[in-house]
Amino acid sequence: MTSNQGQWHCVTNRGARMGMIAALTLTMGLAAAPYTFIEGKLPEDVQPDGNSIVFEGPTEMLVIDTGRHPEHTDKIIALAKARNKPITAIINTHWHLDHATGNARIRAAYPGAKIYASTAVEGALKGFLIRNVDKAKARLEDPSVPEARKADTRLYLGAINDPANLIPDQPVKGPMSLKLGERELQLHLAKYAATEGDVWVHDPASKTVFVGDLVVVPLPFFDTGCAEGWRQALAEIDKLDFQTLVPGHGLPMDHAAFSKYRSAFDDFTVCAEGSLPTASCVATWMQKGAAFVAMHPDPRYSEEALTYYVDQVLRVPSKRAEYCGK
Numbered sequence: 001m002t003s004n005q006g007q008w009h010c011v012t013n014r015g016a017r018m019g020m021i022a023a024l025t026l027t028m029g030l031a032a033a034p035y036t037f038i039e040g041k042l043p044e045d046v047q048p049d050g051n052s053i054v055f056e057g058p059t060e061m062l063v064i065d066t067g068r069h070p071e072h073t074d075k076i077i078a079l080a081k082a083r084n085k086p087i088t089a090i091i092n093t094h095w096h097l098d099h100a101t102g103n104a105r106i107r108a109a110y111p112g113a114k115i116y117a118s119t120a121v122e123g124a125l126k127g128f129l130i131r132n133v134d135k136a137k138a139r140l141e142d143p144s145v146p147e148a149r150k151a152d153t154r155l156y157l158g159a160i161n162d163p164a165n166l167i168p169d170q171p172v173k174g175p176m177s178l179k180l181g182e183r184e185l186q187l188h189l190a191k192y193a194a195t196e197g198d199v200w201v202h203d204p205a206s207k208t209v210f211v212g213d214l215v216v217v218p219l220p221f222f223d224t225g226c227a228e229g230w231r232q233a234l235a236e237i238d239k240l241d242f243q244t245l246v247p248g249h250g251l252p253m254d255h256a257a258f259s260k261y262r263s264a265f266d267d268f269t270v271c272a273e274g275s276l277p278t279a280s281c282v283a284t285w286m287q288k289g290a291a292f293v294a295m296h297p298d299p300r301y302s303e304e305a306l307t308y309y310v311d312q313v314l315r316v317p318s319k320r321a322e323y324c325g326k
C-alpha cells in the first residue's frame with residue numbers, strides 16, 4: 001500500500017479492522033514459527049502499517065519491513081531490546097512508506113543496521129513520492145484537517161526528506177542469500193510487479209515466504225503496480241515448496257490459499273486488460289477472491305477500491321507505461 005494520500009486512501013479510511021475470525025480460517029499455526037509476526041494495522045482515519053517480521057539469530061536480529069507509525073516500529077525495537085541483540089539488517093520488500101518509514105527509527109536505535117532493498121526507491125523519490133508534497137504541506141496548514149491525518153503527513157514528509165534511510169546500502173539486484181546464524185534466507189527480486197522492484201524472501205528451512213505487497217488482503221493494491229510483471233512474480237512464488245506465505249497486509253496463509261489468490265489475481269487483471277465492463281472485472285475478484293474479501297468487514301470497501309484500480313490505474317495507458325517501465 002502506498003503512502004501517498006490520493007483518492008484511494010479516502011476509500012481505505014472508510015474501512016475498518018480486519019475480520020479476525022474469518023482471517024483465522026486461512027492462518028497456519030504460527031506457534032512453531034522461527035520468527036515473530038507483527039501485524040500491520042489498518043486503523044480508522046489514518047494510513048496503514050505493513051506487516052513486519054523479526055528473525056532472531058545467535059547474536060543479532062533481522063527485520064523484514066519496518067512499518068510507518070512509531071507505535072508499530074517500536075514493537076520491533078522492543079523485541080530486540082528484550083532479546084538484548086542488535087538489529088543488524090533491515091529488508092524492505094518495497095519502498096511504499098507503510099513498509100519503510102520505520103527504517104529511520106530503527107537506525108536511530110541501531111545505527112549499524114544495513115538496508116537490503118531494491119533500488120526502485122531512487123526513482124520513486126524523484127517521481128511518485130514527491131508528487132504530492134505541495135498538497136501535503138498545504139494539509140499541515142489547513143485547520144479543518146484532523147490532527148491524526150497531519151501526523152501521517154509529517155511522517156511522510158520526514159521520510160522523503162531522509163533518503164539515506166530509504167535508499168539501500170545493500171541493493172538487491174537479483175537473487176542473493178543472507179545468513180543469520182545457521183539460517184539462510186533467499187532474497188529474490190521481482191521487477192515491475194507491485195512496484196518497479198519488489199524483494200521477496202524465502203526461508204527454505206521453515207518453508208515460509210515473505211512477499212510484501214505482492215500479496216495483500218483483501219485485494220491487491222495497484223497504486224504503483226504492473227499487472228504483467230506481478231503475475232510472473234506470483235507464478236514464480238507458486239512453484240516453490242512452501243507451507244506458509246506472509247503477505248504485506250493481512251494474516252499469513254497456506255500455499256493452497258495463495259494459489260487461490262493467484263488464480264483470482266490472474267483473472268482479475270486479464271479482465272482489466274480486456275474490454276469487459278469494469279463491473280465484470282470487479283465481480284471476478286469479489287467471487288474468486290471471496291475468501292479474501294471476507295477478511296474485511298465491509299465488502300463495499302473492496303468493490304470501491306477494485307473499481308478505482310481498474311478505471312484509474314490498470315486502464316490508464318500512461319500509468320501502465322510508467323509502472324511497467326515501458
Ligand SMILES: [Zn+2]
Nearest residue numbers: 001050098213
Ligand atoms: Zn503496503
